[in-house]
Amino acid sequence: MMTVFIRSLILYGLVVVVMRMMGKRQIAQMQPFELVIAIMIADLAATPMENTGVPLINGVIPILTLLSVQVIVSFISIKSEAVREVICGKPSILINKGQLVQSELRRLRINMNDLLEQLRGKDYPNLSDVDYAILETNGEISIIPKVNKRNIIVEDMNIKVKDEELPITLIVDGNVLYSNLEKSGRDTQWLERELKKQSIQDVKKAFFAFLSSDGKFYAQKKELS
Template sequence: MIIVVIRTLILYTLVIVALRLMGKREIGQLQPFELVVILMISDLAAVPSENVGIPLLSGIIPILVLLSASLTLAWISLKSEKARDIICGKPSILIERGQIIEEEMKKNCYNLTDLLEELRLKNVPNIADVEFAILENNGQLSVIPKAHKRPTIPEDFHIMPQFEGLPLTIIMDGKLNSKTLEKSNKTLNWLKDELKKQGTKIEDVLLASLDSSGTLYVQAKLEKKPQLK
């Protein structure tokens, strides 16, 4: 039993390392060759972990070969546009200037029901409002509405909003992040004073973040929140 556990942990670690080396992507954003590699790696890892009679190397070596092949293809597609088109394919325009391209629909086995469903998911229920709809290599549908149907933005009204940077997390689960506090150009005494105004202290804070305008957001831990009378 111990041998099975050890073998499983080794294969599990190897699979995690392999997935990390392949990069950070959601399943829906994987290229076809990447999805195939993941499926094959999972199958190769399952067999040696279930059957002690199979040598561990029989699972490790194929996984390393697949990982090497995947990284090689990724490197080639990164360096060569022509190779990228062959390996990953090209996006297909399903709607162009408001007109459905039937040939592309048939080529990608994409029916009208699927198209209308994806448009609804993109908050474009009326196909007449679509300028372009592009089926990306990862299977996602990119929708570009017609100019007069797009949401308005401040630039349309000649308004220049103030810069909004990323909020800095200063306290998380009662622990102070000194580096983030230093990056915010605030002092520890300032932080303690702000927390004191809200009737709490560092170790009692679940989350505290500072936005680009200098506003401090604080949420105390549930058991430390003041009780309303």
């Protein structure tokens, strides 16, 4: 029992030191290759910890080897742009000047619900408020709002504002969300009229449409694939 206790302490201390040497980033901020190494280190430490028949050195050496690999790869990626793109990838623009980049969304297999969830998580419930949305190499989405939508503290300006409702998605990839349309108090005739105002003659040709929190209708036409 004491042997297991001591081995566990040694391996725990080693893993903590190794993870600190790898950097201070959280799991969500790690690059893919860093996450793979972290998972492998945890697995390598668990084997000799739970099985006293495995020599302790059989866990220590692979862990130190992976640490060396991570340090070397990180150093090379700092020095070489080409290597960094191969290992970490490069950011992808999902919204460009207020317009959805449909080809990137398809390539990255990101659906509109996931994108809207990410925007809401960044305090931008209205797609129309976003100038650029960039998917970073660690999986996080960075938002650059339109100039007139940058955050201000209303209290400091001593003005009164009314509460806003949540935006309502009406069309996703040519499919009308009838339950949302009914919730908004509109009908299909109204939807078709609004689409025609934005030069979209057929609902099936609309990639995305929604009613913003201030009651304005926004739509974007499908790109020709």
